[in-house]
Amino acid sequence: MTTPTHSRRSDATRASILRAARERFAADGYERATIRAIAADAQIDPSMVMRYYGSKEGLFAAAAEFDLRLPDLTSVPPARLGEVLVRHFLSRWEGDETLVALLRAASTNPGAAERMRGIFADQLTAAVATFGTDPALTARRAGLVASQVLGLAFTRYIVRLPPMADTTPEELVAWIAPTLQRYLTGTPSS
């Protein structure tokens, strides 16, 4: 039993490994990101990665720890829900490469896909459930929002489709906010 309050000398190493891991996973995906490359980026021996994180899966699990940090939607004017959500997602995505790492890895790694499912099923569905719409529709609304938001991320950060990668966040917000708004509060036919 070690004292968790006392900061160990290896904390800096742990952190630099994690930082390098996020970068590599985001840039290369799960299988192309090798432990040796991550260790080289962190200027550390590959065996240290194993000692501190147990396995490659364990390292990824630690590196892909993520919270959407969705704002409290009950204090948002109902007509502006879509806009607030797109803006939040865009800023969350631009500022933290963890989500890109998770997105890339989710395509090929079952564990990463499971985690992505958890994040969007739990956190987003919970947020959608806070304003009282038909509970039977809540999951579907959250799923539709996830499809547009993840599609935006996929085309902008992964595939880098020129029109999506080059457009300014504000223009994207203007186009996509009404979509999310309808998914959240509208009906299919409207």
Place this chain on the structure above:
Amino acid sequence: MTTPTHSRRSDATRASILRAARERFAADGYERATIRAIAADAQIDPSMVMRYYGSKEGLFAAAAEFDLRLPDLTSVPPARLGEVLVRHFLSRWEGDETLVALLRAASTNPGAAERMRGIFADQLTAAVATFGTDPALTARRAGLVASQVLGLAFTRYIVRLPPMADTTPEELVAWIAPTLQRYLTGTPSS
């Protein structure tokens, strides 16, 4: 110089390799899909794959050959463009695992991403350009459509988010058609 009209005996082998490759690439992604596994599925020696397709990259290039087969949008009532497009994409996606293979591989393989970019930038942009909207907006409209359609595919076939994977195509069409309709013919603020 061999006679290209005469069907060779190896055509069946070539085809079975290609079929196995598409399945594996679709299920596992580019790096996890090994030539040995593909050859085993096709009940053939791994070296045959190399002889017929040159390299793993060459095999993928052949397996990921794809045409969106977009319908002629000029003969579609302008108000129903969104609906026609979602329906077309969904049926195209359900019936041919090539697109799933390409989608999975595009996350980690630069060549696959390049091909995906080409397909959606060329074919989709060309289709959008057929009905005469503002040319300056054409690329952006196509990009937005791609973001929603690829997001649908990503959540439904790759991550398998429950609400997206379980919903019937018709319900998806009802929800998503208006989105594409606005991206194609609307304005951001509307």
Place this chain on the structure above:
DNA sequence: GACTGTTGCCAACACCTGTTGGCAAACACT
């Protein structure tokens, strides 16, 4: 100053990867 635990590196293991060259059988053609 000796003792105990931590931090780090080196070397190696066992396995899997794409890829290659050679050789036997089946075929096509005269």
Place this chain on the structure above:
DNA sequence: AGTGTTTGCCAACAGGTGTTGGCAACAGTC
């Protein structure tokens, strides 16, 4: 029947992978 080509398999190579165990240097405690 005999010759040249095609189809297929086997064995192997060179390189990279995650992972492990041991050993030196250091830090902190009595």
